[in-house]
Amino acid sequence: MVASVSSRRRGSETTMFGQSAWGWLPSLYLLLGGFAGGIALVSAAVRLACGGMRAEVDGSCALGSFPAVVSRLSLVLLLIGLTCLLLDVDNPDRALVLWDSFSNRNSWMAIGAWVLAVGCVVFAINLIFAVPKLRDALGEMLPQGGRGMMVVGNVVILISGIIGLVIATYTGVLLFAAESIPMWRTLTLPMLFLLSSCSMGVEVSMAILSFGTAFEGLRIASAHTLMTEIAVAGVLLGLGESGAMIMYVIGRSGAGTFCAQEIAKMLTGTLAPWFWGGAVVLGILVPFVCEMVLMTALRRDAHRAMSLRNALGRAQSGTMIVRSLFEGVLPMIAAVSSVVGSFALRCVVIAVGVHEPVAIARLVTASLGIS
């Protein structure tokens, strides 16, 4: 006779999809962390590609308000994510004392807490360098003035991008490190979360560039090249995320009966609407289609690389106005869809994060060498 351990945890609430201790709030702060990281990484790449701090300091930067907007966004998203995390723990006052409460260097949660804390500081410094008034005030304090500003500023942009990459990856690693959860015990999970985060970064960056004052005074060819490159990045990330998702599903399907059951729940069971409607359609397909349409629009009309305001200004017919509006809102549609789909992905992954039921009696007799 064998006794089975119920997978329900005594004393803990039943949360989303009948899961265990973590509910929808961890899905939210995993999303916010990944989102902040993705924005920081992509915006760092765009800013460095457009001349870095030199262009932003001497006024030749073609990105307009983009650096200030994305710097604020990455910091705010990270702070909100951290606030949600603190609201989720039972003792937030203890959690705030980092050096006491996150002291176990072997724990990925402790490592992540310090990474997030450093991330807040780096993103805040990045914001100072991205906002002209704050940057000018800081420039007066630096020993070499403008030249010092350029060097330090480029280093800050680079570090914020690296920190963004680390944070985006960490959200998946935190789950991977829980060795007892079969559905999380695969390297495709951190890879999937990283690609999802980068995808959000690209889509939102594209939306900000399209709706903002970017490219004022920039040669059309340069704006066209940049926007095309961002659109291509969006397409490639979509393909990459699809590949990672397929690898995750196939890999876990073959990882034993229990994992196969959880995959079936994801593909055809209670989680199917979230997976297919959210993670696949909204998270990957819609942004992919939007980027493909934008790439076609860019190939047809180089001026499309300018902001929506300029595109509408150049429209000479009702058809062109409608087309400009449609193509102009596509980046926003892609951005919103990507974020919602990424949230759905994280919800699904959290929901399948359950333990395989363990036959304790068999375990005990096996460990004691009793047949």
Next chain:
Amino acid sequence: MHCAEPQCVHVCPASALSKRAEDGIVVVDRDLCVGCHYCLYACPYDVPTYDDGGLVKCDMCLSLGLGEDGRPSPHCVATCPLQALYFGTTEEIERVIAEKERRMRGHGRLGVIEETGE
């Protein structure tokens, strides 16, 4: 049973969970616990639970003091009417079970169990 390599100890960010060197019992310091619930995910046997005061797990009744032999004295072991529970090292328990098995064979009871296939 307490794990030889407890995952909960490994993943706890605050080091609130630890394994005692003298007897291998995994204990929790509720004053250090931040309530992140990561140990719930780490443990494959659903051992940790949470109440209003924080993390709760079996500590072999250490918090109630030691027995007369200077070792922990879990109440479940002391009170089980069928003596189905044991406390001790793996070797000690193996000896007890081997002795039980020998007695059962001597009384012919083990053979009955084998015939019915239970």
